[in-house]
Amino acid sequence: MQESGDEPASTPESDTGFSELDLALVDALQSAPRATWTQLGRALDIDATTASRRWDRLRSQGLAWVTAYERPHTATVAFVEVRCTPQRFDAVSRALAQLPWVISVEEVAGDFDLLLAVTAADLHSLGRAVHGTIGGLRGVRSTHTRLGLTVFSEGGDWRTHAIPSGSRALLPESRGATRFTYSTHTQTRRTPHDHALRAALGNDGRMSYKDLGAVIGVSEYTARRRLLRMLRDQEITLRCDLAHPLAGYRTSVLYRAAVPHQYLEHTGAALARTDQVRLSISVSGPYNLFVMAWLHDLNGISPFEALLAERFPHLQVHDRTIALHTPKRMGWLLAPDGRALRYVPLALPDRTQH
Known part of the structure; x- marks a missing residue:
């Protein structure tokens, strides 16, 4: 055990902002946030003090952060492909990232320009928001919507x-990939305090119970009880x-693929257990599976696709789309190098504005 004043030297790789210990701390917090x-x-x-000091540095520099968001089964979500005029691309990307119901924004190289994850109160509101607000932005040429299913x-x-x-076994709350089906109606927080708690945790998922209570106007005990209940009920x-x-994950690749219905559940779940896969979701449309992989570089694409061909014979890849930049991820605005800049609290689109 290291002494609290004897922190291991930070020896990040030449092209990264993370040391091995930093990545280990992130891994531990991925299992037990x-x-x-x-x-x-x-x-x-x-030492516990070393762990705390390391995390404070990572978070203050925007290198890592803990956030909170709705579980899929409590939300209506769609993935929207957006085509833009070249002259308005930057303006459209910035405008979309500021919308509180646009969860994530990816700038991509492919047959569309932006990939969005969006949420709304229900399917009707989602359609109105996509066609009215997104489609109405100056510079947007077209949109294509795929509903998130599983x-x-x-x-x-x-x-x-x-x-x-x-080491992972020493941590609480460890969990693996879990199958969820998206909802046709986004569930709102039970009380204003629940909503405020969710927003506070979105900005800092490790906020103490005492600070949570102060932010939402309840006691430390009440804040703890509410949060534990929301986590227990998988809200x-x-x-x-x-x-x-x-x-070191410089290449993010999105695959749109088709899998025969009888093999979809097995293939989607097996992909979820693949180390490189960040996202495995069934969606509406003829290409019924979205797969996102994080790779170390472009030269990792060919070996990864060889792995897909070998392990998943029923998976037919339609195309690959490579992310150029992620301006927003799960409510967080990101810099070109991926650092967190600012949190945009989630709010559903106003139905009266469409």
Whole structure:
């Protein structure tokens, strides 16, 4: 065990902002986002003070963060492909990232320009928001919407695999990929306090119960009870995210694929267990499976696709789309190098504006 004043030297790789210990800490927090510093220190074989100081540096520099969001079965979600005029591309991307119901924005190289994840109160509101607000933006040439149906894995399930399984076993709340079906109606928080708690955790998923209580205007005990209830009932999930380009994951690839219905569940779930896969979701339309992979570089694409062909004979890849930049992920605005800049609290589109 390292002494608290004897922190291991930070030795990040030349092209990253993370040391091996930083990545191990992120991995531990991916498994247990609200683990105590003592628990994290025990798993990483470092002092609790060292773990806390490391995390403070990562978070203050925007390299890693813990956030909260709705579980898929409590939300209506769609993935929208947007084509823009070249002259208005930057303006459209910025405008979309500021919309509180646009969860994520990917700028991509492919047969469309932007890929959005969006949410709304229900299917009707979602359609109005996409066609009215997004389609009405100056510079948007067209939109194509695919409803999210079943989640086999999403970003909160992905791991850096920087710690061994024995260390992970020392942590609480460990979980793997879980299958969920999206809802046709987004469930609102039961009380204003629940809504405020979700927003506060979106900005800082490791906020103490005392600070949570102060932010939402309840006691520390009440804040703890409400959060534990929301986690128990799977109303929200917590995840540790990171500036992936600086962590060595410089290539993000989205595959639109088709799988025969009788093999869809098995294939989607098996893909979810593949180390490189960040997202495995069935969607509406003829290409019924979205798969996103994080790879170390472009030269990782060919080996990954060879793996897909070998392990998943029923998977027919329609096309690959490579992300150029992620301006927004799960409510967080990101810099070109992937660092977190600012959190945009989720709010559903106003039905009266469409």
